Amino acid sequence: MTKQLMSGNEAVARGAWEAGVAFASAYPGTPSTEILENVGTYKEIVAEWAPNEKVAMEAAIGASMGGVRSMAAMKHVGLNVAADPIFTFAYMGVSGGMVFVTADDPGMHSSQNEQDNRNYAPFIKIPMLEPSDSQEAKDMFRDAFDLSERFDTPVMFRMTTRVCHSKSLVEPGERYPFAAIPYVKNRAKFDDVPIAAKRNRLKMPERDRRLLALSNDCKYNRAEYSGSRKVGIVTSGVSYQYAKEVFGDAVSYLKLGLTNPLPIDLIREFRARVETMYVIEELDPYMENQIKAAGIDCIGKEKIPAIDELNPNIIRKALLGEEARGVQGDPKLVVPRPPALCAGCPHRGFFYEAAKRKDTVIVGDIGCYALSGNEPLNAKDLANCMGSAFSVGHGLSKAFALSGQDKTVVACMGDSTFFHTGINALEEVIYNDSHLICCVLDNRITGMTGHQENPGTGYTLKGEPATIMDVGTIVRALGLERVRTVNPLHLDEMKKALDWAYTEVREGPVVLITRWPCVLKRLSAEDRREFRMTPAQCTIDRKKCIGCKKCLSTGCPALSFDTCERKAAIDPMQCVGCTVCAQVCPQQAIVKGAKKA
Numbered sequence: 001m002t003k004q005l006m007s008g009n010e011a012v013a014r015g016a017w018e019a020g021v022a023f024a025s026a027y028p029g030t031p032s033t034e035i036l037e038n039v040g041t042y043k044e045i046v047a048e049w050a051p052n053e054k055v056a057m058e059a060a061i062g063a064s065m066g067g068v069r070s071m072a073a074m075k076h077v078g079l080n081v082a083a084d085p086i087f088t089f090a091y092m093g094v095s096g097g098m099v100f101v102t103a104d105d106p107g108m109h110s111s112q113n114e115q116d117n118r119n120y121a122p123f124i125k126i127p128m129l130e131p132s133d134s135q136e137a138k139d140m141f142r143d144a145f146d147l148s149e150r151f152d153t154p155v156m157f158r159m160t161t162r163v164c165h166s167k168s169l170v171e172p173g174e175r176y177p178f179a180a181i182p183y184v185k186n187r188a189k190f191d192d193v194p195i196a197a198k199r200n201r202l203k204m205p206e207r208d209r210r211l212l213a214l215s216n217d218c219k220y221n222r223a224e225y226s227g228s229r230k231v232g233i234v235t236s237g238v239s240y241q242y243a244k245e246v247f248g249d250a251v252s253y254l255k256l257g258l259t260n261p262l263p264i265d266l267i268r269e270f271r272a273r274v275e276t277m278y279v280i281e282e283l284d285p286y287m288e289n290q291i292k293a294a295g296i297d298c299i300g301k302e303k304i305p306a307i308d309e310l311n312p313n314i315i316r317k318a319l320l321g322e323e324a325r326g327v328q329g330d331p332k333l334v335v336p337r338p339p340a341l342c343a344g345c346p347h348r349g350f351f352y353e354a355a356k357r358k359d360t361v362i363v364g365d366i367g368c369y370a371l372s373g374n375e376p377l378n379a380k381d382l383a384n385c386m387g388s389a390f391s392v393g394h395g396l397s398k399a400f401a402l403s404g405q406d407k408t409v410v411a412c413m414g415d416s417t418f419f420h421t422g423i424n425a426l427e428e429v430i431y432n433d434s435h436l437i438c439c440v441l442d443n444r445i446t447g448m449t450g451h452q453e454n455p456g457t458g459y460t461l462k463g464e465p466a467t468i469m470d471v472g473t474i475v476r477a478l479g480l481e482r483v484r485t486v487n488p489l490h491l492d493e494m495k496k497a498l499d500w501a502y503t504e505v506r507e508g509p510v511v512l513i514t515r516w517p518c519v520l521k522r523l524s525a526e527d528r529r530e531f532r533m534t535p536a537q538c539t540i541d542r543k544k545c546i547g548c549k550k551c552l553s554t555g556c557p558a559l560s561f562d563t564c565e566r567k568a569a570i571d572p573m574q575c576v577g578c579t580v581c582a583q584v585c586p587q588q589a590i591v592k593g594a595k596k597a
């Protein structure tokens, strides 16, 4: 078959199809999002967005128990959410093969931390595969299902941002005709009661021993002695590509793909054949610690940084003492451009009004609204993890009450985040009677990861119609009647809703739902029915503008200020006519008109 250029994520999807996978589930998150989007293009695979990673993992586990090959995908922090079921499933083992992807984000390009998820594999006690490029991603992912069934274990597939998003040539293969294994009731294996778990636990050391033997003799763990044996490099994942870029064929490599269990005998043999051995790995000394614990001498984190994403220049400097080659930019010439909410973003009106409130702490969450902390909005005070705003806000408001600090806590999250784990957090708030204003910023889509459908949008990953779950109805079903929905683009309405919430919160929890589509959203039929939107644009009457800069305080990137004429200006390419800036102008200098073609 003709080779095709694929990203690592596309290659994983292809590997899933070739492996005969029948069921796949995920929650979107950079850098893993495109895996399921691409799996969804294969008609033979049922591919679904789950409300969160734990649910995705559990659905894939259920599909495996039902006898088909299944997979789940998530970004690194998603595995924290999904950890509970996978630890137990590792005891049970599989029926149809089951593989899950963790896509780590060294350097935190779009994440709240840079945890090294390789540490999960020995913790869960399951095999881990780490591809270095798209061809390996496809081949290893396909083979991971054989591994899963042969060793009766789920398999962890660890990617990182560079492998996920960079493209290289891939030789596609045929689909393996995997036939579903008929379901047979097997409580000893799949019923998680202590007596079964204790029996299953005892089987795991033997599985580990068999996996270790495989790891020492596996096609994905290979020594390359084409270069000098003065230097030997043990490496895995994308670090192999970086090392090759720096040293080429001048040194020897032990390139590892199956990295839990680590092939200690193979590493010992490699060590004996090279003069000095380096371990080049991104983030934690995951391999190095195990190698040193086995009494094998190596150089690792003494030289290679354990923080941030690696690249060839870092390795070159660390091991050869050479400064980076190539074109060097002058950082002083780069104009700082902090990320901002898009022009016309529906969240802007909410944050503009909420940030004006005195003695208020605004708790944020993971999503576009994270950008509200930046100037000039300067709204959000703090945030922790996905779906945490209401529960963190709950603790915060209880602490303020206990310590007599007179502050109002406003916690906010998006619609997808609400469906992710925000619902559970709201249960906490309602059950324990928090004096908290909970805001669901419903922009009718999963915004920041690139517009994936969710339980509120009315469509599945494959674009099929789905039941629309309404946030307000869910909140009322949880027993709370202090709920109000507001259009955040109307600042007066937004202000009145906040006034109402600030009064009502004295009685107990309040939920405010701001409901308006993300400005970048491709509107669905339901959206068109609900929201009356016509292409529009605002312009500034320069005669009326007094240069007060009040409009700029909304933080819309379409607005700028002409320092010579001391007048504000609107970029017609960006403006969508949301009128938030017009509503704050004291001179009525901003007027709305039809969008020019």
Ligand code: SF4
Pocket: 340, 341, 342, 344, 345, 346, 347, 368, 443, 447, 448, 518, 519, 520
């Ligand atoms: S993508 Fe949508 S929700 Fe996110 S900042 Fe832009 S307009 Fe706002």
Ligand code: SF4
Pocket: 540, 544, 545, 546, 547, 548, 549, 550, 551, 552, 567, 568, 584, 585, 586, 587, 588, 589, 590
């Ligand atoms: S708020 Fe109105 S008057 Fe003030 S700078 Fe902006 S456009 Fe001009």
Ligand code: SF4
Pocket: 343, 344, 537, 538, 554, 556, 557, 558, 559, 570, 574, 575, 576, 577, 578, 579, 580, 581, 582
């Ligand atoms: S109307 Fe004002 S706030 Fe809205 S997009 Fe245009 S410039 Fe930005």
